Amino acid sequence: MQYDDIDQEILKLVQGDLALESRPYLKLARKIRISEEEIAERIRMMQNRGLIRRFGAVLRHQKAGYTVNAMTAWKVDPEEAEPAGTIMATYSQISHCYLRDVVPEFDYNLFAMIHVKSDKELSQLLGDISRSTGIKNYTVLKSIREFKKQSMQYID
Amino acid sequence: MLDLLQKKFPIDVQPYQVIAQKMQCSEEEIVKQIQAMKENGIIRRIGAILDAKNMGFYSTLCACEVPEARIEDVAAIINKQRGVTHNYLRDNQYNIWFTLTASSNEEVQSILKQLECDIRIKIISMPTTKVFKIKVSFEMSGTNAI
Numbered sequence: 001m002q003y004d005d006i007d008q009e010i011l012k013l014v015q016g017d018l019a020l021e022s023r024p025y026l027k028l029a030r031k032i033r034i035s036e037e038e039i040a041e042r043i044r045m046m047q048n049r050g051l052i053r054r055f056g057a058v059l060r061h062q063k064a065g066y067t068v069n070a071m072t073a074w075k076v077d078p079e080e081a082e083p084a085g086t087i088m089a090t091y092s093q094i095s096h097c098y099l100r101d102v103v104p105e106f107d108y109n110l111f112a113m114i115h116v117k118s119d120k121e122l123s124q125l126l127g128d129i130s131r132s133t134g135i136k137n138y139t140v141l142k143s144i145r146e147f148k149k150q151s152m153q154y155i156d
Numbered sequence: 157m158l159d160l161l162q163k164k165f166p167i168d169v170q171p172y173q174v175i176a177q178k179m180q181c182s183e184e185e186i187v188k189q190i191q192a193m194k195e196n197g198i199i200r201r202i203g204a205i206l207d208a209k210n211m212g213f214y215s216t217l218c219a220c221e222v223p224e225a226r227i228e229d230v231a232a233i234i235n236k237q238r239g240v241t242h243n244y245l246r247d248n249q250y251n252i253w254f255t256l257t258a259s260s261n262e263e264v265q266s267i268l269k270q271l272e273c274d275i276r277i278k279i280i281s282m283p284t285t286k287v288f289k290i291k292v293s294f295e296m297s298g299t300n301a302i
Binding site for chain 1: 158161162163164165167168169170171172173183187190191194197198199200201202203204205206207208210211213217219231232234235238239240241242243244245246247248250252254257280281282283284285286287288289290291
C-alpha cells in the first residue's frame with residue numbers, strides 16, 4: 001500500500017506517543033508546512049485505507065487488571081481451522097486469534113491470546129472453548145516474564 | 157474515560173479539548189488525568205497502531221528452547237534486535253517466544269539466521285496464514301467483561 005512523503009512524516013509522529021499538548025500536531029504542521037486540519041484528515045484517510053488499524057490509547061493489560069495473559073495454541077486440521085477460528089473470535093477474552101504455519105517440533109497451529117483476571121477464569125474458559133470448537137488438543141503458554149513489549153517503529 | 161481514549165479517541169486538531177467537551181470538564185483536567193495514567197503505567201502511549209501487513213511489512217512468531225542458565229543472555233540478545241516487538245518467557249519446552257517484524261520475508265529470514273548464529277540455538281518461525289481476530293482495545297467498564 002502506498003503513502004507519500006507527507007503521510008510518512010505523519011506516520012513517523014503517530015507511531016510514537018502523541019504530545020500531551022492542546023495542539024499535538026502544531027509542531028509537525030509547521031515543520032512540513034501544511035495545516036493541522038490536513039494532518040488530521042490524512043490520519044483519517046490512512047485509517048480508512050487500513051494503514052492505521054486503530055488510533056488511540058494503548059494500554060498495559062496487567063496494569064488494567066488482566067493479570068493472567070496466556071498464549072494458547074490449539075491443534076487443528078488446517079481444513080477445519082475456519083469454523084474453530086470463527087468461534088474463537090467471538091470470545092471477548094480472546095484478543096488475537098491466528099492460524100499459523102507451524103513446524104513438526106511445535107505443531108499446535110491455531111493461536112489465541114487470552115486475557116483474564118484469574119487462573120480459575122482461565123481454566124473455565126479453556127474448557128468452554130474446547131467444547132465449543134471441538135478441539136481437545138491444546139497447550140497453554142503462560143507468560144512468566146515480559147522481556148520486551150513495544151510498538152513497532154516502522155519509520156526511522 | 158479509558159474506553160473513550162482507546163476506542164473513540166478523536167482525530168482532531170485539538171483532541172483533548174474534544175474529549176473534555178464529551179466528559180464535561182476542562183481540557184486541563186483531561187490532560188492531568190491522562191498524564192497520571194501514563195505515569196502509573198496504565199497507558200503505554202497514545203497514537204496509531206499501524207497494520208504491519210498493509211504497511212508492506214512481514215512478521216512472524218518465533219520460539220526457541222533455551223537452557224535455564226542462558227535465559228537472561230539469550231533474551232537480551234533477542235531484545236536488542238530491531239523489529240522484535242514482543243519477547244516473553246513462557247512455561248513450555250520452547251520457553252522464549254518473540255515476534256519479529258521486518259520489511260520483507262527475506263529480511264526476516266536473514267535476521268533469524270543471524271540471531272541463530274548469535275545465540276547458537278535453533279529458532280522456529282511460525283508466520284500467520286490467516287487472521288481470525290485482532291482486538292487491541294479492552295472493555296474497562298462492567299464486572300466480568302474484557
